[in-house]
Amino acid sequence: MSECFRFRCIDDSCGQEFSIRKKLYQCPGCRDLLDIVYDFSRTDVDSLKESFSRRRLSNRPLDVSGVWRYRELLPFEAGDLDRVVTMGEGNNPILDAPRCAEYVGLDRLRVKNLGWNPSGSFKDYGMTVAVSQAIRLGAQVVACASTGNTSASMAAYCARAGLRSVVFLPEGQIAFGKLAQALDYGALTLQIQGSFDVAMKLVQELAAETDLYLMNSINPFRLEGQKTVILELLDQLGWQCPDRIVVPGGNLGNSSSYGKVLMELKELGMIDRIPRITIIQAEGADPLYRTLVTSSQELVPVNDAWTLASAIKIGQPISWKKAVRALQFSDGWCDEVTEQEIADAKAILGRDGIGCEPASATTVAGLKRLLDASGEERPEVTIDPGENVVAILTGHQLKDPDYTVNYHLDSLYEHAAYKNRIVDKHGKIRSTYANAPVQVPPDKEQIVRLLGI
Ligand SMILES: *Cc1c(COP(=O)(O)O)cnc(C)c1O
Ligand SMILES: [Zn+2]
Numbered sequence: 001m002s003e004c005f006r007f008r009c010i011d012d013s014c015g016q017e018f019s020i021r022k023k024l025y026q027c028p029g030c031r032d033l034l035d036i037v038y039d040f041s042r043t044d045v046d047s048l049k050e051s052f053s054r055r056r057l058s059n060r061p062l063d064v065s066g067v068w069r070y071r072e073l074l075p076f077e078a079g080d081l082d083r084v085v086t087m088g089e090g091n092n093p094i095l096d097a098p099r100c101a102e103y104v105g106l107d108r109l110r111v112k113n114l115g116w117n118p119s120g121s122f123k124d125y126g127m128t129v130a131v132s133q134a135i136r137l138g139a140q141v142v143a144c145a146s147t148g149n150t151s152a153s154m155a156a157y158c159a160r161a162g163l164r165s166v167v168f169l170p171e172g173q174i175a176f177g178k179l180a181q182a183l184d185y186g187a188l189t190l191q192i193q194g195s196f197d198v199a200m201k202l203v204q205e206l207a208a209e210t211d212l213y214l215m216n217s218i219n220p221f222r223l224e225g226q227k228t229v230i231l232e233l234l235d236q237l238g239w240q241c242p243d244r245i246v247v248p249g250g251n252l253g254n255s256s257s258y259g260k261v262l263m264e265l266k267e268l269g270m271i272d273r274i275p276r277i278t279i280i281q282a283e284g285a286d287p288l289y290r291t292l293v294t295s296s297q298e299l300v301p302v303n304d305a306w307t308l309a310s311a312i313k314i315g316q317p318i319s320w321k322k323a324v325r326a327l328q329f330s331d332g333w334c335d336e337v338t339e340q341e342i343a344d345a346k347a348i349l350g351r352d353g354i355g356c357e358p359a360s361a362t363t364v365a366g367l368k369r370l371l372d373a374s375g376e377e378r379p380e381v382t383i384d385p386g387e388n389v390v391a392i393l394t395g396h397q398l399k400d401p402d403y404t405v406n407y408h409l410d411s412l413y414e415h416a417a418y419k420n421r422i423v424d425k426h427g428k429i430r431s432t433y434a435n436a437p438v439q440v441p442p443d444k445e446q447i448v449r450l451l452g453i
Helices: 045-055 068-073 078-083 098-104 123-137 149-161 176-184 196-209 220-226 228-236 253-268 287-293 320-330 339-351 358-373 401-408 444-451
Strands: 005-009 017-019 034-038 094-096 109-113 141-145 164-170 188-192 244-248 276-282 333-337 389-393 413-415 426-428
Touching: 034 220, 045 068, 045 228, 068 228, 078 123, 098 109, 098 339, 098 358, 109 228, 109 358, 123 149, 123 220, 141 149, 141 196, 149 164, 149 176, 164 176, 164 196, 176 188, 188 196, 220 228, 220 253, 228 253, 244 253, 244 358, 253 276, 253 320, 276 287, 276 320, 276 358, 287 320, 287 333, 320 333, 333 339, 333 358, 339 358, 339 401, 358 389
Parallel strands: 109 389, 141 164, 164 188, 244 276, 244 389, 276 333
Antiparallel strands: 005 017, 005 034, 094 109, 413 426
16 A cells, blocks of 8 residues: 555644555545545655656657646546546646736736636546555546536546446536536536536435445645646746736635645745745635635635626635635735626637637636725735736636627626525626627628628
8 A cells, every 4th residue: 555645634733644555535534635645755856847847749648638647646646647647638838818918917927828728627636546546546436526517527538438427417507508518528527507616515315325436636636736837837837936826716625735735845845935825815706815815713614606707606615724824834815806807808818829718817806906096005915917827717718608708799697696695687788798699691892892802
């Protein structure tokens, strides 16, 4: 049995360790979350960066993968690697977004679009690792609750692996593209009458009571895979840390994993400074923001979480403690943005030729809000326009084309219920940057006149 990697309870006063060969999601002692901890004493740090770059020249599937290329920081030993399920995930470029930079008020802004993954979201970084662990454990059936992308990713990797998968979806609340994926990849798709938080609780209880292996980000293997987003990003930047990394916050697995890997890289001496992690939530689904502004020691949940950015419509994020740890370690912050701000930011990203789903656009919206208010109004988050910032875009534009088309047709509505939590009416989102289609008869003269050429 391998002892190079262990589960460890994140509560320092408990700190119990367990074998990773056990199906655990929470500390059996105190119910707190688990980390996977490493014994890096045998890791040859000096040669790591060089082997990472050398693997880019290789055609071996494990080297081609933007996750497994960084396998020294993953909880798998050489002997376990031949059963890994990979689809060449990762390898997403970092792009300049000059129109977004101007829009938010930065000299320069770069984005890393994780929507360009096999199943169209960053979830693939974690899923390749979690499905590989399911196989190592000999799991028969795996399951997750999902706002859509976790299920799409899980279903795809399970189809590759020939593993049965069950997805629990909040009925009528996920983007169509994501539902289509789960169906096509052959997952048993259960539509639960309730919110994501209800579906999450249900599947967690079932995983505790039955043999179902849980694939949500409470499963530490998911977060281990998602760490490689940062490894790949730093590799692409020649291991020069940006000043700030901005990421949307839903269940808070992604931001948590970024914090964890930065701690590990610091410990290994592979980086000498820490980029500040800035998490952005939607105003109607902002439990972490509420927790921070009230300096609460416990999560302040949002009972009727609501946003059109369905990927982050989560009121009780599982990984909130790890996210708080990530913010503390990196001197970061969590903020919130309105539906209007998200919609406009997404349109500006589009103008840079970069598509994403609404949840991803919170990053650009959040930067704009923070830069607009920098200084006196918001001393806790002063962003200098000269900062070196990378925004993480999490999901593909075509996951939710309804949203985009409705924005450009000026028919995007926000659900006002979440604002006063009583009145169920709709408010209109202004289509500030609309690019509506133009109807013309099949007439060349008219078209030439329209084009002004
Ligand atoms: C899952 C998801 C998020 C939220 O990530 P968390 O790790 O749950 O905070 C954001 N955007 C997209 C597109 C997602 O699929
Ligand atoms: Zn514990």
